[in-house]
Amino acid sequence: MADKSNDPVAMWQNMIGEMEKGFNSFANKAMESPEFSKVVNQVGGATAGAQKQLGELMEKYLVSMNLPSRAQMVSMAERLQSIEGQLNEIKALLHQVHSNSAAPGGGYPAAPRPPRTRRPPSAGGEQK
Amino acid sequence: MNASAAALDLADIPERIQSEVQRAIQRSIKGVEYIASSGPALGSTPKDILHVRGTMNLYHYRPIADEIYRVPILIVMATTNRGYILDMVPGQSFIEFLLKRGYDVYMLDWTAPRPEEKSLRMEDYVLDFIPDCVRRVQQDSGETDVTVIGYCFGGVLSLLYGSIFNDGPMKNLICFTTPVDFREMKLFQNFSDRRYFDVDRLVDSVGNVPPEMILSSFDMLRPASRVVGQIQLWENIWNDEFVKSYRMFDRWATDTLPLAGEYFRSITKDLMWDNKLFNGTMSVGGRAADIANIKVPILHAVAEHDHIVPYDAAKHLIQKVGSADKQEVMLKGGHVSLVAGANAIKRLWPKLDSWLCERST
Numbered sequence: 001m002a003d004k005s006n007d008p009v010a011m012w013q014n015m016i017g018e019m020e021k022g023f024n025s026f027a028n029k030a031m032e033s034p035e036f037s038k039v040v041n042q043v044g045g046a047t048a049g050a051q052k053q054l055g056e057l058m059e060k061y062l063v064s065m066n067l068p069s070r071a072q073m074v075s076m077a078e079r080l081q082s083i084e085g086q087l088n089e090i091k092a093l094l095h096q097v098h099s100n101s102a103a104p105g106g107g108y109p110a111a112p113r114p115p116r117t118r119r120p121p122s123a124g125g126e127q128k
Numbered sequence: 129m130n131a132s133a134a135a136l137d138l139a140d141i142p143e144r145i146q147s148e149v150q151r152a153i154q155r156s157i158k159g160v161e162y163i164a165s166s167g168p169a170l171g172s173t174p175k176d177i178l179h180v181r182g183t184m185n186l187y188h189y190r191p192i193a194d195e196i197y198r199v200p201i202l203i204v205m206a207t208t209n210r211g212y213i214l215d216m217v218p219g220q221s222f223i224e225f226l227l228k229r230g231y232d233v234y235m236l237d238w239t240a241p242r243p244e245e246k247s248l249r250m251e252d253y254v255l256d257f258i259p260d261c262v263r264r265v266q267q268d269s270g271e272t273d274v275t276v277i278g279y280c281f282g283g284v285l286s287l288l289y290g291s292i293f294n295d296g297p298m299k300n301l302i303c304f305t306t307p308v309d310f311r312e313m314k315l316f317q318n319f320s321d322r323r324y325f326d327v328d329r330l331v332d333s334v335g336n337v338p339p340e341m342i343l344s345s346f347d348m349l350r351p352a353s354r355v356v357g358q359i360q361l362w363e364n365i366w367n368d369e370f371v372k373s374y375r376m377f378d379r380w381a382t383d384t385l386p387l388a389g390e391y392f393r394s395i396t397k398d399l400m401w402d403n404k405l406f407n408g409t410m411s412v413g414g415r416a417a418d419i420a421n422i423k424v425p426i427l428h429a430v431a432e433h434d435h436i437v438p439y440d441a442a443k444h445l446i447q448k449v450g451s452a453d454k455q456e457v458m459l460k461g462g463h464v465s466l467v468a469g470a471n472a473i474k475r476l477w478p479k480l481d482s483w484l485c486e487r488s489t
Contacts, residue, residue, distance in 0.1 A: 009148065013363070016356060023352035031348065032318055041324040044341075052333045071243075078242055088180045095176065114191050116198040116271065118230040120485035 251413030
């Protein structure tokens with residue numbers, strides 16, 4: 001195999017790596033300036049405002065087209081999440097009831113947990 | 129270069145060309161496969177959902193060992209990212225490692241806050257979500273003591289929790305790459321410069337801070353790295369292991385969560401602008417949260433090449449906590465490779481196990 005200094009593929013990879021480092025370092029220096037912060041936040045602020053206005057406009061358009069808006073879809077998703085949450089609560093309660101009754105043969109929820117008696121290797125010899 | 133080395137290089141040329149041609153063919157085949165297939169399944173260590181409340185999710189991972197340590201672990205994930213970074217795939221899962229080493233593991237993970245959760249404040253996270261999960265861990269495990277592990281901003285939340293509830297039940301605290309001095313997060317400081325960044329206007333207009341904004345701010349820390357990553361992916365697309373790893377980390381890195389508006393406002397004003405955690409003036413819901421009040425054993429793992437939380441931002445944690453039993457470990461790697469991937473398997477995980485096992489009985 002050719003040594004790395006002669007290998008064009010290794011040279012290419014090395015060059016890419018160096019370019020990455022150089023560009024990141026240069027960009028980080030540029031981004032440390034207050035001017036950068038000013039420009040980015042002006043643009044970001046304007047974008048956030050424009051997005052909000054566009055969202056409101058789209059909402060009106062969708063209502064006029066008799067289509068569900070994003071807010072309505074989000075609201076439906078929230079109701080689904082709430083139902084999911086309640087199902088999880090019921091599952092957790094069932095889990096608890098199973099654990100309390102310790103019924104045998106019930107799969108994981110009713111299975112006994114391992115004892116909490118483990119000792120660190122130095123205190124109890126070899127680690128299990 | 130001497131004559132024999134040059135001759136050897138010339139002799140290698142046909143072999144090298146052949147290898148590159150084979151790789152080029154493989155790239156074309158694998159490139160199509162890459163586009164047509166989904167990535168590996170992540171976060172698949174068996175677990176049960178103990179509790180879900182809005183953005184908050186509490187999981188319990190099913191124990192693997194026959195005998196476990198007395199003190200259960202509650203992992204508090206960063207609010208910007210998903211918890212599966214700690215449970216990638218079998219053999220590369222921190223959770224699986226802990227289970228195999230005999231720990232009982234719970235995780236407080238986050239999902240995207242809903243629009244109406246924009247009003248969640250720092251106190252909801254520190255005085256409600258974490259204590260609620262700790263209570264549920266106590267109830268589920270039957271143990272009073274709990275070890276808390278916080279990753280990145282999950283570490284900040286854990287510090288705030290530990291400084292307010294300093295009389296228990298937290299028995300040990302482990303933080304990964306946790307910032308304390310926010311002045312030293314130079315680029316984030318500049319992005320949120322109070323002269324130009326109107327956080328009130330942003331939060332009032334968007335509600336929850338969109339994930340794209342969070343992701344862009346992370347990407348801007350290393351603006352060339354995403355493009356270079358894609359070049360490296362193309363070069364290595366013939367290599368299944370490389371592609372698998374790339375897909376896992378890329379999926380996680382781009383799976384950023386939105387942040388609840390009020391919570392983001394508090395992070396910006398109290399931490400980024402006023403640096404209250406470092407100054408010891410932080411309060412949450414009217415309760416003083418000075419990390420000097422933390423007295424439990426604490427381990428802080430930091431990464432040598434962390435571009436998100438630079439060492440200067442993290443180094444004060446150990447100096448400032450009031451614990452007598454405290455240790456900082458600096459390991460090779462970056463913000464993510466510290467906790468996940470080949471480096472973490474070799475370095476952080478065994479270190480953490482040797483520190484924690486002594487304190488988990």
